[in-house]
Amino acid sequence: MTNARWADDGGDAAVVARVAAAIDRRGPVTLCLPGGNTPRSIFAALAGLRLPWDKVTIMPGDERVVPHDHPASNVGALRAAFGATGATIEPLSLSPPVPRFGFVWLGIGDDGHVASLFPSANPDPTAPVGVIAVVPDPLPPEAPYPRRTLTLAALANADEVIVVARGAAKRAVLDAALAGADLPVARLFGLASVTLYWQP
Ligand code: 6PG
Numbered sequence: 001m002t003n004a005r006w007a008d009d010g011g012d013a014a015v016v017a018r019v020a021a022a023i024d025r026r027g028p029v030t031l032c033l034p035g036g037n038t039p040r041s042i043f044a045a046l047a048g049l050r051l052p053w054d055k056v057t058i059m060p061g062d063e064r065v066v067p068h069d070h071p072a073s074n075v076g077a078l079r080a081a082f083g084a085t086g087a088t089i090e091p092l093s094l095s096p097p098v099p100r101f102g103f104v105w106l107g108i109g110d111d112g113h114v115a116s117l118f119p120s121a122n123p124d125p126t127a128p129v130g131v132i133a134v135v136p137d138p139l140p141p142e143a144p145y146p147r148r149t150l151t152l153a154a155l156a157n158a159d160e161v162i163v164v165a166r167g168a169a170k171r172a173v174l175d176a177a178l179a180g181a182d183l184p185v186a187r188l189f190g191l192a193s194v195t196l197y198w199q200p
Helices: 012-026 040-047 074-085 152-156 168-178 184-189
Strands: 004-006 029-033 056-060 062-064 103-106 131-134 147-150 161-166 194-199
Touching: 004 168, 012 029, 012 040, 012 103, 012 161, 012 194, 040 074, 056 074, 062 074, 103 152, 152 184, 161 168, 168 184, 168 194
Parallel strands: 004 194, 029 056, 029 103, 103 161, 161 194
Antiparallel strands: 062 147, 131 147
């Protein structure tokens, strides 16, 4: 039995509407947002909306260990996308506390990783809420850096959790996870109710 389900509409506008609704209704809210390329255009659409951004705190779900002004920095990308909205954007720190999130938005790798919880790290679903340092093995060619990442429990410690994925390869890995493959994303399914936003 998995806690994951496909969104009726997996498109960018549906993702924007889902996040905007969470911001609109919750008052102060902390969002956990992903790195990578998939979200960039969706971030731009979301940041253009009139929302109570002054009540919003944004954190990356994981971070590449590079300077924040490095092109590979996730908090740098979040500052570029949302800095003008007035939201508070916080880097991912190894020191506690880790908040409960109003909303967690994750990407997924073709290997089934979420955040920087790669299969080689064998992410532990029983590990406590926190941020851990990991060195992916192998280093992902698109971002060959040591990482910091929220644990599975930290990602699951949220009112809403979504995964946004695009393309056939990511559909296949999500289908595999839903069919029982022991992938990091499947381990998250065991901890939280996750809505999957996919389109080709
Ligand atoms: C990162 C991410 C990572 C990303 C997936 C998907 O820091 O790279 O947080 O988990 O979301 O690798 O990345 P794409 O959207 O670029 O395919």
